[in-house]
Amino acid sequence: MFDLSGYRLRQLDETRGYKPLDFGGNGIAGSISWDGRIIAVNAYHAEHGYMTLTSAPPFPDEQRYDPNAVREYRRSLANMSGYGLEFKFPIVAHEAYLIEDAVPYIRLMLKGGITAECITLVTVEEPVGLMQIWKFSEAGVFAKLSGKMWLQRAAYTQLTEGGVISMPSIKTSVRSEENGYLQEIRNDALGASVHIRTSPLREAEDGSVEFYEDTIHTRRLDDETLPHGSQTYVFNLGIDRNSFQSRARYMNLTTTSNTKNLYDSLDRWKRRWNIWKTPDEELELIARRALAYGLMCCVPIDSEAVCIITDHMLLPLSWNRDAYYVAMALLRWNYEARDKVRGHLIWMFERAERVDRAWGRAYTVRGKVKDKGFQLDQQIFPLLELANYVLKTEDEEIFERLKEHILPTLDMLLARRANRDTWLFATEETPADDPIALPYHFSSHVLLWRTLRQLGKIYRREDFEALAARIYRTIEEHFITEHNGGKIYAYATDGKGNHHLYHDANDVPLALMPQWGFVPADNPVWRNTIDFAWSQENVGGVYAGGLGSVHTRAPWPLGDAQELIIARILHDEARYNHAKQRLNGAAQWDGALPEAYNAEDYSVVSRHWFAWTNAMVYYFDDMDIKTPPRFGDGG
Structure with a gap:
């Protein structure tokens, strides 16, 4: 029924791990269930960060420090029934596709031979909003609207809660316009409004609004696009902070041809892939997911600045670390994606709140510090992203604009040393957001060394190379320790001869040391x-032969991605194929990699949504892996 002959269609394998299918763009993102019902539609909120029209009940504030409750709530989001069309006849067959690896397309066969098709997307240009189009092979009444919705702030459920931001009231109300066909869903405490054309809604006692009539109101597309006797239902939704803006978004959507909105959006996604190189065909779905979802996680907050969130469903917050890897993947894609990285640099350096010149652990989309814990690598990644961006794009304008932040940031780090004679930099937490056993973290020092060298290439200051040399000597002096008759790099040290032996899936710089030129690939310490890192001696870090983390005790795809890098550096084909097999096993049916998985059946243990991992696989598998000479004392 839909004419999709000019587009790439990828049929999804239903035997792989199921998760809701995602859609998004221009700061709006959401997910649908296997039968096309909407799980959530999410958007930027200038005060609260991220708002959502969701089928998920609110998460209780009193449970935020209960990791088991957090895990259960996050797991439930992958199995919500959602809101939207409920069919009057049983579904007897189902197919799911991605159009251009980004737009969900559902085909259902209902009992009686009726076919239903659904495309769900966010329009790529003004008017921006959600558009879901259903087509039926026959005319008639085959469905009703059902389900509950809460219009609320995103839940921000964290395993390591860094400070609760109290949830505004979840009381959602509804007001009818245009003889009852246009509904405004409101949350006055939040300051949020949604307009949709639908059957009447009513307010429920649990703070939600719900559908309660059996009929749906159909709307035809341009007649020439429909076979004779078919029927179409269009679900347009405008979401914004106030009634005027959400109504304007909705009206703009409905006064523009739905056919034009649909195919303009599909054409944009098609053009985005014109500049694309498959790094490894067996990793193609994972790689394409990295870029499509990375773009969906880019949230413009004004005409210049773009926040990159770690995911749109579970934790729509921003970590400099996670965002760096998404940004680096986008930087290697196309010019539109590069502009998002430019906007992200502006967001980090000019919009994100800092305390005593230090970035926080995590941020809301608006740039407000969510968690204040000091993590060393969170201070370094913005500098490295800036250096890499300028080296890749030669964008001197953004460098001139942001370079004033470089030296104050480095001065802040230097001021945090225990004394002027040491080049050890303390951190309060690990890159997994966990407490650290000893104050000085190995991989963050390697990251700082790399960043200083990259900054030296754009800033053209000799002292950056000298600083890098000091960091190098400090690492060699303080982090190397004895283990089983040999020498290894410790995970952390106190600088007084005590070491903590461990390695974590979140600690990527260790894997990259030869690629960055810190050591040659045959260096015995590395x-x-x-x-050690992939052995059972790495207590708390290895699970069923895969690298994981004490943060979530299971194998992590991030660990498999590290092994992919190491295998390429070592030219170890068997190890590379093994890591690739694990990654493909862990990938869900749309290519999304979770935070952690069960090694026996690859089921998701933690986080069905996690942008960092896919981005890291694409970015590093697309790199020209080299093993440059050892850095040495003089650089």
Whole structure:
């Protein structure tokens, strides 16, 4: 019924791990269930960060420090029934596709031979909003609207809660316009409004609004696009902070041809892939997911600045670390994606709140510090992203604009040393957001060394190379320790001869040391550390042969991605194929990699949505892996 002959269609394998299918763009993102019902539609909120029209009940504030309750709530979001069309006849067959690896397309066969098709997307240009189009092979009444909705702030459910931001009232109300066909859903405490054309809604006692009539109101597309006797239902939704803006978004959508909105959006996604190189055909779905979802996680907050969130469903917050890897993947894609990275640099350096010049652990989309814990690598990633962006794009304008932040940031780090004679930099937490056993973290120091060298290439200051040399000597002096008759790099040290031996899936710089030129690939200390990291001696870090984390005790795809990098550096084909097999096993049916998985059946243990992992696989598998000479004392 839909004419999709000019587009790439990828049929999804229903035997792989199921999760809701995602859609998004221009700061609006959401997910649908296997039968096309909407799980959530989410958008930027200038005060509260992220708002959502969701089928998920609110998460209780009193449970935020209960990791088991957090895990259960996050797991439930992958199995919500959603709101939207409920069919009057049983579904007897189902197919799911991605159009251009980004737009969900559902085909259902109902009992009696009726076919239903659904495309759900966010329009790529003004008017921006949600558009869901259903087509039926026959005319008639085959469905009703059902389900509950809460218009609320995003839940922000964290395993390591860094400070609760109290949830505004979840009381959702409804007001009818245009003889009852246009509904405004409101949350006055939040300051949010949604307009949709639908059957009447009513307010429920639990703070939600719900559908309660059996009929749906159909609307035809341009007649020439429909076979004779078919029927179409269009679900347009405008979401914004106030009634005027959400109504304007909705009206703009409905006064523009639905056919034009649909195919303009599909054409944009098609053009985005014109500049595309498959790094490894067996990783193609994972790689394409990295870029499509990375773009969906880019949230413009004004005409210049773009926040990159870690996901749109579970934790629509921003970590500099996670966002860096998404940004680096986008930077290698196309010019539109590069502009998002430019906007993200502006967001980090000019919009994100800092305390005493230090970035926080996590941020709301508006740039307000969510968690204040000091993490060393969170201070470094913005500098590295700036350097890499300028080296890739030669964008001197953004460098001139942002370079004033470089030296104050480095001065802030230097001021946090225990004394002027040491080049050890303390951190309060690990890159997994967990407490650290000893104050000085190994991979963050390697990251700082790399960043100083990259900054030296754009800033053209000799002292950056000298600083890098000091960091190098400090690492060699303080982080190397004895283990089983050999030497390895410790995970952390106190600088007084005590070391903590461990390696974590979140600690990527260890895997990249030869690629960055810190050591050659045959360096015995590095090789011993890699051997330890993937052994049972790495207590709390290895699960069923895969690298994981004490943060979530299971194998992590981030660990498999590290092994992919290491295998390429070592030219170890068997190890590369093994890591690739694990990644493909862990990938869900749309290519999304979770935070952690069960090694026996690859089921998701933690986080069905996690932008960082896919981005890291694409970015590093697309790199020209080299093993440059050892850095040495002089650089």
